[in-house]
Amino acid sequence: MAKDLKEIKDVNEIKDLGWDELIPGAALFSFTEPVEDVVEVPMEERPYAPTNSHEWQVGDWRVEKPVYNRDLCIDCQFCWVFCPDMSILSRDKKMIGVIYEHCKGCGICVEVCPTNPKSLLMFPEHTDNAQALAMWPKKEEKK
Amino acid sequence: MVKKIKNLKEFSLSNDRFEGANLMCPGCAHNIIVREVLNATDDPVIVATATGCLEVCTAVYPKTSWDVSWIHIGFENAAVAAATVSAAYEVAKRKGKLPPATQKLVEEGKEPKIVAFGGDGGTYDIGFQSLSGAFERGHNFMYVCLDNEVYANTGGQRSSSTPIGASTSTSPAGSVSYGEKMMKKSMVEIMADHGAPYVAQVSPSKWKDLVKKVQKGFEVYGPVYINAQSACTTEWKHAPEDTIEVSDLGVDSCVWPLYEIINERDEHGIIYSTKLNITYRPKKKIPVEEYLAAQPRFRHLFKPENRHIIDLWQKAVDARWEYLQRREEAGV
Numbered sequence: 457m458a459k460d461l462k463e464i465k466d467v468n469e470i471k472d473l474g475w476d477e478l479i480p481g482a483a484l485f486s487f488t489e490p491v492e493d494v495v496e497v498p499m500e501e502r503p504y505a506p507t508n509s510h511e512w513q514v515g516d517w518r519v520e521k522p523v524y525n526r527d528l529c530i531d532c533q534f535c536w537v538f539c540p541d542m543s544i545l546s547r548d549k550k551m552i553g554v555i556y557e558h559c560k561g562c563g564i565c566v567e568v569c570p571t572n573p574k575s576l577l578m579f580p581e582h583t584d585n586a587q588a589l590a591m592w593p594k595k596e597e598k599k
Numbered sequence: 600m601v602k603k604i605k606n607l608k609e610f611s612l613s614n615d616r617f618e619g620a621n622l623m624c625p626g627c628a629h630n631i632i633v634r635e636v637l638n639a640t641d642d643p644v645i646v647a648t649a650t651g652c653l654e655v656c657t658a659v660y661p662k663t664s665w666d667v668s669w670i671h672i673g674f675e676n677a678a679v680a681a682a683t684v685s686a687a688y689e690v691a692k693r694k695g696k697l698p699p700a701t702q703k704l705v706e707e708g709k710e711p712k713i714v715a716f717g718g719d720g721g722t723y724d725i726g727f728q729s730l731s732g733a734f735e736r737g738h739n740f741m742y743v744c745l746d747n748e749v750y751a752n753t754g755g756q757r758s759s760s761t762p763i764g765a766s767t768s769t770s771p772a773g774s775v776s777y778g779e780k781m782m783k784k785s786m787v788e789i790m791a792d793h794g795a796p797y798v799a800q801v802s803p804s805k806w807k808d809l810v811k812k813v814q815k816g817f818e819v820y821g822p823v824y825i826n827a828q829s830a831c832t833t834e835w836k837h838a839p840e841d842t843i844e845v846s847d848l849g850v851d852s853c854v855w856p857l858y859e860i861i862n863e864r865d866e867h868g869i870i871y872s873t874k875l876n877i878t879y880r881p882k883k884k885i886p887v888e889e890y891l892a893a894q895p896r897f898r899h900l901f902k903p904e905n906r907h908i909i910d911l912w913q914k915a916v917d918a919r920w921e922y923l924q925r926r927e928e929a930g931v
Contacts, residue, residue, distance in 0.1 A: 461661055470661060475660060478660070478661055480660075482661070484658075484660075484661060484662065484663045486618075486663060486665065486666045487666075490700070491666075492700060492703075493643070493704065493709075494614070494616050494643075494666045494667070495613075495614055495616060495641050495643075496614070497614065498614050499614065499615070502666075507661050507662050507663060508618060508662065508663060508664075508666075509618050509619070509620040509621050509657070509662045509663060509664040510618040510619060510620060510664075511620075511662075512620040512662060513620055514619075514620045514622070517625065531608065532607065532608075533607045533608055533610070533611040534607070536607075536611045537607060537610065537611070537631075537634075537635070537806050538631055538803075538804075538806075538843050539631075540623065540625075540626060540627050540628070540629075540630035540631050540634075540842075541619045541620075541621075541623075541625075541630060542615045542617065542618065542619040542630075542634065543619055546611045548612075549608040549609075549611060549612065555619065557619070557620065558619030558620050560624075560625035560626075561625060562625035562626035562832075562839035562840055562842070563626070563838075563839060563840030564626055564839070564840055564842055564843055566840065567840045567841070567843060567844065568843055
């Protein structure tokens with residue numbers, strides 16, 4: 457029995473379904489209720505519909521993940537502006553962290569980070585974040 | 600209303616209207632450009648997209664990555680879709696028939712902005728006639744070309760934007776060929792010659808320049824063309840993390856000069872003033888070789904028998920940079 461998108465309340469109901477298991481031709485909505493001015497509403501407060509890709513995840517594309525070190529960060533926001541996947545969470549001009557559900561592990565944030573040592577580094581996906589922070593490299597001397 | 604963006608920290612207060620977990624490649628510059636364009640304004644945005652990477656990856660049934668109004672019709676008519684939206688909006692506004700929510704935003708000074716995104720295939724080749732038509736009629740919209748110099752969505756065929764020497768799937772480099780034989784089409788001048796009030800070339804790595812140009816484009820009335828360099832990790836074959844570096848190399852070697860052309864027309868549509876401004880001058884102009892070396896699609900050019908193509912590249916880039924500088928000086 458094909459599912460109707462109108463009756464879907466949670467993204468998990470449609471996550472593993474193929475295209476032929478859904479009733480075609482449904483309108484896809486970004487939000488469950490009308491939002492007057494999207495730009496005024498921060499990501500955390502938006503009423504995302506299950507058909508909004510924000511509710512999905514692409515984290516399993518990664519083999520390496522960026523780990524964020526708050527102690528070294530200078531909040532320059534280079535990682536925020538150059539992140540292709542809206543995965544750098546930044547509020548009130550402060551960098552908060554990485555959204556791992558949306559990060560595809562491209563490594564641009566690490567590449568553009570200007571601090572020494574870098575405040576974002578790539579670690580293998582299975583590494584624990586606390587463990588990664590413990591083995592952070594020391595400052596490199598300029599030659 | 601022009602959004603005030605003094606520095607990157609202020610820019611980072613923007614709430615994205617383009618969502619994550621879309622299916623674009625890791626490190627794709629398309630996303631960076633779309634984000635910077637949408638975040639350049641706080642006004643409502645209506646987006647029309649041509650078929651291409653951006654369209655197929657952000658609207659995979661049953662999900663969408665757009666929090667703005669979005670329309671896709673076909674490969675060749677993103678410009679017409681945007682032009683039609685623009686014309687319909689203007690009629691509705693004149694007759695006072697805007698939906699109440701839109702009416703309220705317009706009264707607050709938040710005029711909707713209409714933007715069309717197309718790849719270089721949908722702009723330089725397939726979408727050219729409808730783009731040209733929309734510019735000739737003078738609708739009020741912005742067209743952003745995400746120029747990755749190849750048909751990346753369908754497997755890397757050459758387009759008329761592909762530069763000489765690039766190896767693509769329909770112009771492969773090998774023992775008898777050095778790859779693409781044609782020079783790149785200079786789309787910015789072509790669109791400027793339509794008499795568009797504002798035409799510019801941008802690169803995502805220079806975010807401030809991009810945002811400023813997009814804001815200028817939103818301010819003028821009439822069709823606006825923005826040509827954006829979009830490094831493609833799949834077809835330029837560089838590592839995903841090098842996207843920004845490759846874009847920077849393109850800008851600093853003057854392969855991708857950042858400039859704008861402003862046309863002023865009288866009420867009969869006669870252009871009485873054209874002005875070209877170079878908005879970014881590299882402190883040190885690096886050799887084109889460095890830009891080519893960063894992209895494996897040009898790897899074969901470094902073989903001894905193909906070195907003459909690199910010399911040709913350098914000559915072409917120097918000539919073009921010279922031409923732009925002369926135009927800027929002369930104010931034409």
